[in-house]
Amino acid sequence: MIAKIHPQTLRIIALFVALLATILFFSTQIDSYLSPRMFTRISTSAAVILPIAVGQAIVVMTRNIDLSVGSTVGMVAYLTGQFLGLHPDLNPLLVALLAMGIGAFMGAINGVLVSWGRVPSIIVTLGTLALYRSFLVQYSDAKTITTASLPQWIVDLPQANAFSLFGLDVRVTVVLALSAAVAMGLALTRLRAARRFYAVGSNPDAAMMAGINSAMVIFTAFVLSGAFAGLSGLIFLAKFGNITVVAGMGFELKAVAAVVVGGVSILGGSGSMIGVVIGCVLVDTIDNSLTRWELVSEFWRDALLGMLIMAAVTVDTVMSRSLGRLGAKKGAA
Amino acid sequence: MSVLELRNIAKSFAATAALKDMNLAIEPGEIHAIVGENGAGKSTLIKIMTGVHQPDSGEISVDGKVVSVRSTQDAQSLGIAAIYQEPMVFPDLDVAENIFISNRAEGAFMNWKHMYAEAARLIDQLGVTLDVHRAASGLTLAEQQTVEIARALSLNVKVLIMDEPTASLSAHEVARLLNIARALKAKGVAVIYISHRLDEIFQVADRVTVIRDGQHISTKPLAEVTPDGMVKDMVGRAVDTHAVKTAANPHGPSVLRLENLGREGVFRGISFDLSQGEVLCFAGLVGARRTDVGLALFGIAPATEGRILIDGQEVTIRNPQEAMAKSIAYVSEDRRKMGLAMTLPIFANISLASLGKLLGAFGIIDRKAELAMADKYRNQLAIKSADVTTDVGKLSGGNQQKVMLAKWLETKPRILIFDEPTRGVDVGAKAEVHNIIRKLAKEGVAVLVISSDLPEVLALADRVLVMREGKQAGILDIAEASQEKVIGMAAGHEARLPEVIA
Numbered sequence: 001m002i003a004k005i006h007p008q009t010l011r012i013i014a015l016f017v018a019l020l021a022t023i024l025f026f027s028t029q030i031d032s033y034l035s036p037r038m039f040t041r042i043s044t045s046a047a048v049i050l051p052i053a054v055g056q057a058i059v060v061m062t063r064n065i066d067l068s069v070g071s072t073v074g075m076v077a078y079l080t081g082q083f084l085g086l087h088p089d090l091n092p093l094l095v096a097l098l099a100m101g102i103g104a105f106m107g108a109i110n111g112v113l114v115s116w117g118r119v120p121s122i123i124v125t126l127g128t129l130a131l132y133r134s135f136l137v138q139y140s141d142a143k144t145i146t147t148a149s150l151p152q153w154i155v156d157l158p159q160a161n162a163f164s165l166f167g168l169d170v171r172v173t174v175v176l177a178l179s180a181a182v183a184m185g186l187a188l189t190r191l192r193a194a195r196r197f198y199a200v201g202s203n204p205d206a207a208m209m210a211g212i213n214s215a216m217v218i219f220t221a222f223v224l225s226g227a228f229a230g231l232s233g234l235i236f237l238a239k240f241g242n243i244t245v246v247a248g249m250g251f252e253l254k255a256v257a258a259v260v261v262g263g264v265s266i267l268g269g270s271g272s273m274i275g276v277v278i279g280c281v282l283v284d285t286i287d288n289s290l291t292r293w294e295l296v297s298e299f300w301r302d303a304l305l306g307m308l309i310m311a312a313v314t315v316d317t318v319m320s321r322s323l324g325r326l327g328a329k330k331g332a333a
Numbered sequence: 334m335s336v337l338e339l340r341n342i343a344k345s346f347a348a349t350a351a352l353k354d355m356n357l358a359i360e361p362g363e364i365h366a367i368v369g370e371n372g373a374g375k376s377t378l379i380k381i382m383t384g385v386h387q388p389d390s391g392e393i394s395v396d397g398k399v400v401s402v403r404s405t406q407d408a409q410s411l412g413i414a415a416i417y418q419e420p421m422v423f424p425d426l427d428v429a430e431n432i433f434i435s436n437r438a439e440g441a442f443m444n445w446k447h448m449y450a451e452a453a454r455l456i457d458q459l460g461v462t463l464d465v466h467r468a469a470s471g472l473t474l475a476e477q478q479t480v481e482i483a484r485a486l487s488l489n490v491k492v493l494i495m496d497e498p499t500a501s502l503s504a505h506e507v508a509r510l511l512n513i514a515r516a517l518k519a520k521g522v523a524v525i526y527i528s529h530r531l532d533e534i535f536q537v538a539d540r541v542t543v544i545r546d547g548q549h550i551s552t553k554p555l556a557e558v559t560p561d562g563m564v565k566d567m568v569g570r571a572v573d574t575h576a577v578k579t580a581a582n583p584h585g586p587s588v589l590r591l592e593n594l595g596r597e598g599v600f601r602g603i604s605f606d607l608s609q610g611e612v613l614c615f616a617g618l619v620g621a622r623r624t625d626v627g628l629a630l631f632g633i634a635p636a637t638e639g640r641i642l643i644d645g646q647e648v649t650i651r652n653p654q655e656a657m658a659k660s661i662a663y664v665s666e667d668r669r670k671m672g673l674a675m676t677l678p679i680f681a682n683i684s685l686a687s688l689g690k691l692l693g694a695f696g697i698i699d700r701k702a703e704l705a706m707a708d709k710y711r712n713q714l715a716i717k718s719a720d721v722t723t724d725v726g727k728l729s730g731g732n733q734q735k736v737m738l739a740k741w742l743e744t745k746p747r748i749l750i751f752d753e754p755t756r757g758v759d760v761g762a763k764a765e766v767h768n769i770i771r772k773l774a775k776e777g778v779a780v781l782v783i784s785s786d787l788p789e790v791l792a793l794a795d796r797v798l799v800m801r802e803g804k805q806a807g808i809l810d811i812a813e814a815s816q817e818k819v820i821g822m823a824a825g826h827e828a829r830l831p832e833v834i835a
Contacts (some may be wrong), residue, residue, distance in 0.1 A: 192442065193441065195434065198423070198426060201425075209405060209415075210435040210484065211405045211408075211435045269425035
């Protein structure tokens with residue numbers, strides 16, 4: 001009877017309720033919280049994280065993790081900004097492709113090391129997290145990309161409105177980030193090749209026996225993660241204009257938080273894009289609200305993110321354990 | 334023309350020759366049994382046919398054409414697939430997706446409706462009922478195997494290798510699997526059937542190939558094969574395969590007494606007395622919750638109702654430490670998960686449960702004593718290994734079982750629980766394990782054996798406790814127990830006796 005509702009669906013509903021409760025709570029704590037301005041603030045901030053979270057979700061589904069995304073965002077933002085300074089007339093679409101291409105290349109390095117070097121992804125990406133960042137510091141020579149050097153269209157991009165809904169402005173960057181999630185979501189349910197991400201994460205041995213090229217699947221996941229981090233890098237560049245060597249630092253924590261809160265199992269094999277979107281919004285809502293909440297110092301933001309990750313994973317393991325018990329009972333009947 | 338033919342295949346790993354000059358021809362639409370002791374080269378043979386390993390020399394041909402099988406993908410596209418004792422499914426995906434996950438013919442886009450319909454059709458062809466929308470995580474082992482077979486069928490398999498497919502199945506499920514094998518045969522698929530259970534081979538096989546020491550010994554039509562002859566070919570000597578006990582051994586005072594023991598939602602109402610030197614076997618179908626009684630006695634999943642008495646004193650057992658303190662040992666059925674540390678050497682596995690005895694000055698382990706302890710058991714139990722520093726993962730199933738047994742014997746248990754002591758163990762080693770169990774009982778240990786292998790139960794038990802759906806269906810004295818009686822009791826009123834050839 002309970003089995004009628006799929007556990008994943010139940011999870012999305014629970015997540016949505018948690019998001020509403022969070023918003024409701026902060027609306028009692030912070031003046032003029034439920035305002036169009038706050039909506040814009042949170043949605044544009046989430047737009048930077050969402051593409052990374054989308055890529056991260058794919059990687060986590062295959063039982064891996066990509067900790068290098070924060071550094072990838074920084075590198076892409078810096079390199080793209082620098083390139084735009086030199087070639088301001090470049091077509092925006094090509095700029096996006098360039099940003100995603102740089103990201104994909106960095107992801108491919110991770111992918112090769114994990115898939116064919118057989119090094120655990122947590123080690124590989126911890127290494128490249130530091131490596132990419134150091135490379136950026138070295139390469140930039142501590143120089144900053146400034147808004148002045150960028151073409152006007154990218155400076156205006158964060159303020160550009162896609163459309164308004166009930167008096168709420170939905171920015172172009174938000175639409176861009178959402179379309180990444182929607183595209184990936186569609187791929188995951190419609191494309192046969194994309195189902196292999198689930199298969200490899202669900203049971204690597206079975207994937208091997210079923211003739212699935214797991215190494216290639218995992219490599220692809222890292223390339224996608226890099227490419228999506230590249231998209232985030234571009235949105236980041238547009239949003240902030242001034243890019244220093246610390247750009248994107250710590251984003252891996254937010255991305256992992258959004259993914260696990262969004263119900264992608266850290267044990268691999270399951271998860272949905274709708275969950276990732278809600279998880280991302282929830283994480284960013286909490287993050288942005290804390291900076292405005294007078295009762296708590298904003299330095300607690302990272303601590304709260306950390307707790308959120310642990311809570312989500314705990315709920316995940318407890319849930320799958322009790323589901324397993326339920327399954328065992330059914331099997332016995 | 335043979336659908337699959339191996340000619341002069343040889344394969345060595347380092348200095349060990351796993352296969353030497355192996356020849357085998359499989360005809361379409363036949364069920365071809367391959368038997369041999371553990372270590373005879375069956376696993377290597379399967380891995381060569383499925384592209385996991387490449388032969389050092391010799392050739393493979395499919396439908397008369399010489400081919401090279403460099404990967405499982407290659408094997409698949411040639412129409413060769415395998416299912417194993419432990420099914421390989423994706424727990425997070427549903428039945429239909431599990432079937433079609435690697436099917437390239439299905440196109441780039443998911444057509445869920447078409448996929449569910451096709452999956453249902455395939456399952457139906459196998460003569461089984463199974464909801465194709467169910468997640469694989471909730472399926473029984475037998476159902477998971479069905480999914481794997483349907484997957485192979487969807488890939489237009491020509492040769493399906495079944496490697497010990499019934500090792501974890503109940504009698505009913507075995508009967509169903511054998512029917513599936515027959516259905517495949519009727520469709521013209523060649524089935525290579527590998528099993529330690531000779532009775533199944535006599536039920537289902539058309540031809541039987543015996544291999545020993547990496548070599549082909551014989552291939553004969555079933556009509557020309559006798560159980561004794563087959564076993565003789567396998568081990569190179571005669572072995573008594575079906576000793577049946579007819580009377581209980583004399584035994585001493587009661588050691589263990591259970592009164593209406595139960596664990597909420599799992600099993601209940603288990604009552605018996607177990608005496609020194611007595612062997613009590615737990616029989617029943619898979620899912621009858623026999624293992625759970627063992628787990629409760631060892632404190633892994635403690636009982637929630639009823640009483641446990643040891644030497645007449647009521648005790649509580651909440652965890653394995655408490656069980657061990659009461660001289661209970663549990664030799665688990667799952668060597669890989671619960672029994673052994675595969676990456677550790679033999680001696681470290683044996684000493685693991687009794688490290689306390691080996692402590693020297695400053696609490697440092699006395700390595701010499703540890704090695705001596707392990708060596709003692711290596712001789713006593715005839716563990717086949719040059720020395721005790723070999724990693725357990727490199728041993729055959731039977732020898733791993735002996736290592737696990739040694740670990741628990743060293744704790745000097747008074748009550749010893751065996752869960753499926755000979756699963757995945759070859760005939761020769763099986764007889765040895767049985768002898769060890771009998772010897773232990775003679776020395777006064779109270780023994781509980783949980784087994785799905787009925788001939789084994791009848792060969793070992795003084796009494797047989799039959800369980801059905803988490804409850805005690807009855808206790809039979811060995812003098813009155815027979816295969817038919819035990820199966821009837823285990824299956825209850827719905828009993829349709831499967832054909833059993835002992």
